[in-house]
Amino acid sequence: MNKLIFETEPTKEKIQIPDELIFGKTFTTHVLEMDYDSEKGGWQDAIIKKHENISLSPAALVFHYGQAIFEGLKAYKQIDGKIVLFRPTKNLERLNRSAEKMCIPQVNIDFVMEGLIELINVDRDWIPNKPGHSLYIRPVMFATDPMLGVKAGEKYKFLILLSPVGPYYPGGFKPVPIMVTDKYVRAVRGGVGDCKTAGNYAASLYAQREAKKLGFAQVLYLDGLQQKYIEEVGTMNMFVQFKNEVATPRLSGTILPGITRMSVLEILKDWGYNVSERDIELKEIIDAYNNGNLVELFGTGTAAVISSISKLKYGETEIMFSDDHAGELGTKLYEALTDIQYGKSEDKFGWNVIVK
């Protein structure tokens, strides 16, 4: 049985959280680190230690062949001061699914959860208690063997980093313009589109840069085979509200099974909406828009929670919503989710896990 070791010292200086937090740039004092070595029987003890640079061989497998996976979740300081994690087990289960597909060893979910809770507790003063702020949690795991052969590693490092973050939309909940691409694809059947693996994000940068140049916030990808069905946006799952249905692409193996997506589906069902997970043709969205059957579009993901969409552009076709007012359903969902996270409403689904 592995142990959790604390290499921490009482913090001498008072923690200063910057007023202007740029996403993912500020880190807390500590990390959780756990090494895997097949020659030493697998996972070693986990250590809560100072956040500092690590040393790796230039030959470390991860630099050459990209065996790296990660997760993203948040801890919130609630209005009564309680600290909670939002559905963290779902993230660790997904981490293990990504691990399996990338030939990376799986972690013991209960042990990592215990370590995560202790880590957050050690760095609890780093959690901002301003409205819309939270602590972003980034577990990451990669192959470290100093070895140039193309093969799965025998040695891995698992780290959990913590980063205090401000509201995703500092100017208020604003809708964003999205560009549909049929020039680039994100994932194909039988690939790794459903894993949070580093290479997927490296591969998305080029299309993202092109969209940025044209004034769009993100790219909406179509399926990799026929480029007919919508898949997902950058790092968000996509929802389409038609007059009589709220639909989202089904989990076919090419999109990331988002935990916000899953939560939104559960809330919508609870509210009595007709929801479906199915194939959605881009043409169906354009036709619905032209017929007055399209109500709104939004994306879901941990970082922004809900991103309302102001405009969807596909070639010469433009689907226009309001530039400055987020859609009604997206706003309602944003409030419902964040109210649960910040403890402003009852957690009736039992999603929050309390960090002592």
Ligand SMILES: *Cc1c(COP(=O)(O)O)cnc(C)c1O
């Ligand atoms: C992380 C991610 C999402 C959103 O998942 P959540 O669990 O809701 O944060 C969606 N798409 C991609 C490609 C992602 O990496």
